[in-house]
Amino acid sequence: MTASERPVLTPPVPGGRVLLHSCCAPCSGEVMAAMSSSCIDYTIFFYNPNIHPRAEYLMRKQENLRFARKHAIPFVDCDYDTDTWFARARGMEREPERGLRCTMCFDMRFERTALYAHENGFPVIASSLGISRCKDMNQVNACGMRAAAPYDGLHYWDYNWRKGGGSNRMVEICRCEGFYKQQYCGCAYSLRDANRHRRAAGRAPVAIGQPVRGDAGTGT
Known part of the structure; x- marks a missing residue:
């Protein structure tokens, strides 16, 4: 399916503005x-x-900002409150990918997204997190729905962005745009685990914040 053949989408509130939480x-x-x-x-x-360290965070944010500006899409740059994230992750340092720490992480990011949407008149929130095959879509969507639930009139859009060739188009866009190629999920613990696997395979550690270009990364 080519870009011109994308299905016509309708958000849960037809015609309503959507606040899209973007991970990268x-x-x-x-x-x-x-x-x-x-x-x-x-x-x-x-x-x-969650993105650690700051050099990696800045690289990922600037890539996202560059793409948004290219297409004249409004971009809200929210706080980088890592202290709160680490406090909420305490006791989950050894959780595996897709485990309780990821649920906490999604919850935290969606809670802030839902609050901003509520305060600024967005009736719909959505996220790019679920398009990555590295993520559990059901886990992501459950967190999004939980975050929207306290606010009357706020809907979480659980559309499956992978279907209809979405995953393939994601890779093609990354290639055409030359996006920074992420080499781990994002947090300090995923970086630790990624480097452990790389050492076991005889590979060099992740190069933090270096402009490695190529296909889609691992998601955040």
Whole structure:
């Protein structure tokens, strides 16, 4: 399916503005393109205090900001409150990918997204997190729905961005845009585990914040 053959999308509140939580440019590129092709009014919300260290965080944010500016999409740059993230992750340091620490992380990011949406008149929130095959889509969507539930009139859009060729288009957009190629999920503990696997395979450790370009990364 080519970009011109994308299905026409309708958010849960037809015609309503969407606040799109974006974890990174590689994951959000296709989601943004799909919304734009359906003439959906949306704004990027970048809140990812899990990304560690700061050099990596800045690299990922700048890539996302660059792509948003290229397409004239509003971009909200939220706080990088890592202290709160580490406090909430305490006791979960050894959790595996897709475990309780990831649920906490999604909850924290969606809670801030939902609050901003409520305070600024967005009836719909969505996220690019679920497009990555590294993520458990059911886990992501459950966190999004839980975050939206306290606010009357706020809906979480659980659309499957992978279907209809979405995953393949995500990779193609990453290649065409030359996005920074992420080499681990994002947090300090995923970096630790990624480097452990790389050492076992005889590979060099992750190069933090270096402009490695290529296909889609691992997601955040």
